[in-house]
Amino acid sequence: MATGRNHRPATSRSRGIPEATVARLPLYLRALTALSERSVPTVSSEELASAAGVNSAKLRKDFSYLGSYGTRGVGYDVEYLVYQISRELGLTQDWPVVIVGIGNLGAALANYGGFASRGFRVAALIDADPSLAGKPVAGIPVQHTDELEKIISDNGVSIGVIATPAGAAQQVCDRLVAAGITSILNFAPTVLSVPEGVDVRKVDLSIELQILAFHEQRKAGEEPTGAASEADTAPPAAPPAVAVAKRPPESGSDGDLPAVMPA
Amino acid sequence: MATGRNHRPATSRSRGIPEATVARLPLYLRALTALSERSVPTVSSEELASAAGVNSAKLRKDFSYLGSYGTRGVGYDVEYLVYQISRELGLTQDWPVVIVGIGNLGAALANYGGFASRGFRVAALIDADPSLAGKPVAGIPVQHTDELEKIISDNGVSIGVIATPAGAAQQVCDRLVAAGITSILNFAPTVLSVPEGVDVRKVDLSIELQILAFHEQRKAGEEPTGAASEADTAPPAAPPAVAVAKRPPESGSDGDLPAVMPA
DNA sequence: GTCTGTGAAGGAGTTCACAGCT
DNA sequence: AGCTGTGAACTCCTTCACAGAC
Known part of the structure; x- marks a missing residue:
């Protein structure tokens, strides 16, 4: 996820909605909006979860924090849920x-x-x-x-x-x-x-790409060659303290801008 | 964080680096690169942590997964850490x-x-x-x-x-x-x-903005007015099942594109 | 004395599995 | 019979606090 977190330590006694749940509400909302446009009246947790790319247990738990707007044996009313989530996210205002x-x-x-x-x-x-x-x-x-x-x-x-x-x-x-x-x-x-x-x-x-690169690297070193690169297994266990950098220190200014200021 | 997760269930027995740690390595790397450019030779966990926007205990724990490249009583060698983190992230390759x-x-x-x-x-x-x-x-x-x-x-x-x-x-x-x-x-x-x-x-x-809106809404309803909006406390506890949407269903196509395809 | 490295405790988030309603 | 709602178990992450190295 491309996200830096930065929020109150969640210590406040509030019986509030968990951050992780809040972060998923927009996903549910998007999936529900799509269903709404197709005039689908109700969804099961299973269907909605797969449309949003999560699993159904998580989704049901998430909705339980909002107050449990479903009907057992039936599912969730699409329009009603759209409204509830929108309201919870504060999207009913401008x-x-x-x-x-x-x-x-x-x-x-x-x-x-x-x-x-x-x-x-x-x-x-x-x-x-x-x-x-x-x-x-x-x-x-x-x-x-x-x-x-x-x-x-x-x-x-x-x-x-x-x-x-x-x-x-x-x-x-x-x-x-x-x-x-x-x-x-x-x-x-x-x-x-x-x-x-x-x-x-x-x-x-760039952080997101770096995270992808990490996993990509792992994939490369997994099955194909038995010849693991020196980087693969355990790092050079000795804590080398005064060690020298083995690589040219990536000199040259970083130029780390998002998009451009107009030149 | 603006990030969708999607990775193997982390079940594999691998004594690997935790996802949360991987996600922070780019932050450390950025802070270290800046120090490197200013030719700072070493940093303490405290200094580096604050430059990266995390706390020092977390940072030390993170580095311990990489193999503990610091020196007690001294800190971390900047160039060496840059190299180690780059290598771990797979950034030493193209x-x-x-x-x-x-x-x-x-x-x-x-x-x-x-x-x-x-x-x-x-x-x-x-x-x-x-x-x-x-x-x-x-x-x-x-x-x-x-x-x-x-x-x-x-x-x-x-x-x-x-x-x-x-x-x-x-x-x-x-x-x-x-x-x-x-x-x-x-x-x-x-x-x-x-x-x-x-x-x-x-x-x-848009997900990131929605998460901000959620918190923004909370702020608004906290101290200022005692007059809590109807949305603030508990949701209409009754699970209304067949309820009607109380809001115009946001009709009109969603138009949910990131940036534009060239018109 | 200083600052890292890390077990242990604590907290947050996820998954399980089943009770309960329709 | 079907599907939600939710305690309980479990896993992952963070924080604490201090032993250990310099």
């Missing part, structure tokens, strides 16, 4: 969102159909490049960073998306938070530090 | 990657600097739109979907990135798998079904 950093990625996000169809509305696009100002992207004119605070308070925005290069992210984050934003979706490959009470979720494209 | 679907998102991915700086190399960009064929994106000419199988086998590609609209994703996935791809990073909002042995990781933009 969430204005600002996107900061309108490079390729920012533009992709602005064009993303999945936002509008849920409760999200792109309230503004913001970029530091003055030459972008006024240009429409996905039908919305880009505004300059100078306007950031005004845009946020005028529109009552509480969710911000950061799609800037890594170097600008913390600074943008600070301004968003100061302006009143309390939830941030961060696409820049940086760890953002935020005050208590602000939620950050992270999507990091 | 991973050719194809990106299918060159809309805004595909273009953003092609331009993404974080790939090249790790072991990844964009071997080809593929799109179904003939009018895109030959046009360079991020310096790489887009090729037509017809070439997909040939590209993959010619370049020995084992990792594919799907950035097409949802409707095309499963079909593209099937072709990728048939052509020999064994790891897929999926940006399309669909559950892909793949045969045993193929890894899929999912990044879903």
Whole structure:
């Protein structure tokens, strides 16, 4: 999963919904929406689970945290569940969102159909490049960073998306938070530090690939050759302390940006 | 985290590295690379942990799975750790990657600097739109979907990135798998079904926002007003079975695409 | 004295398996 | 008979706290 976690330690006594369950609700919602469009009236936990890519026990347990909206011997009413999950996720209200950093990625996000169809509305696009100002992207004119605070308070925005290069992210984050934003979706490959009470979720494209590479590597070393590479079994058990790096230290600047700032 | 999990049930007896640890290795690697560029020779678990956004106990435990490369009383040698983690993740080798679907998102991915700086190399960009064929994106000419199988086998590609609209994703996935791809990073909002042995990781933009909205909603209903909205406390405890949806069923097609296919 | 490495305790999430309702 | 709802077992992950190496 492409996700950085960052949330209250779940210590609060609240008899709330487990994080893992919350993270799956959007999956269920998507599957249910598809069923709804096909006018399917009810689903069993088995059917819905397979459409959402989970197993049915998990799904039933998840729904039990929401209050158990099914009927034994029958299944779940599709429309009713769509409503309940939407409400639980807060999607029955309108969430204005600002996107900061309108490079390729920012533009992709602005064009993303999945936002509008849920409760999200792109309230503004913001970029530091003055030459972008006024240009429409996905039908919305880009505004300059100078306007950031005004845009946020005028529109009552509480969710911000950061799609800037890594170097600008913390600074943008600070301004968003100061302006009143309390939830941030961060696409820049940086760890953002935020005050208590602000939620950050992270999507990091290269991390996901690295995780895939890890598993891919394992596959390669499994069946085919008996000749395991030196890396496969146990690491050089001796803790070498002052050891030297065996590899050219990957010099050259990292250039670790998500998409591009307009050149 | 924006991540769909999908991996072998971890039942295999292997004394392997826990998934949760693998998912953090890229974070450590990023922080270490930054230290390396500043020529910092060693770090303590505390310092590195805070740079990576985790706590130090977790970090030490994680490293203990790799074989404990630190020195008590001192810390970790930065260069050496960079090497060990890179090796563990399989980044000391070259991973050719194809990106299918060159809309805004595909273009953003092609331009993404974080790939090249790790072991990844964009071997080809593929799109179904003939009018895109030959046009360079991020310096790489887009090729037509017809070439997909040939590209993959010619370049020995084992990792594919799907950035097409949802409707095309499963079909593209099937072709990728048939052509020999064994790891897929999926940006399309669909559950892909793949045969045993193929890894899929999912990044879903709208899911992340929905999770934020959930928490945002909670915040709103916490301190400020004592007047809790009807949604806040317990759900309508009665399991209404045949209940009617209380909300207009969000009609209108979902339009659930990630970025755009070239119009 | 400092900081790592790691057993042991604790907590979160998943799966099992069956009781209970329709 | 069929399918949900859920305690209980189990597995995975995190945190604690301190022994051990420098």
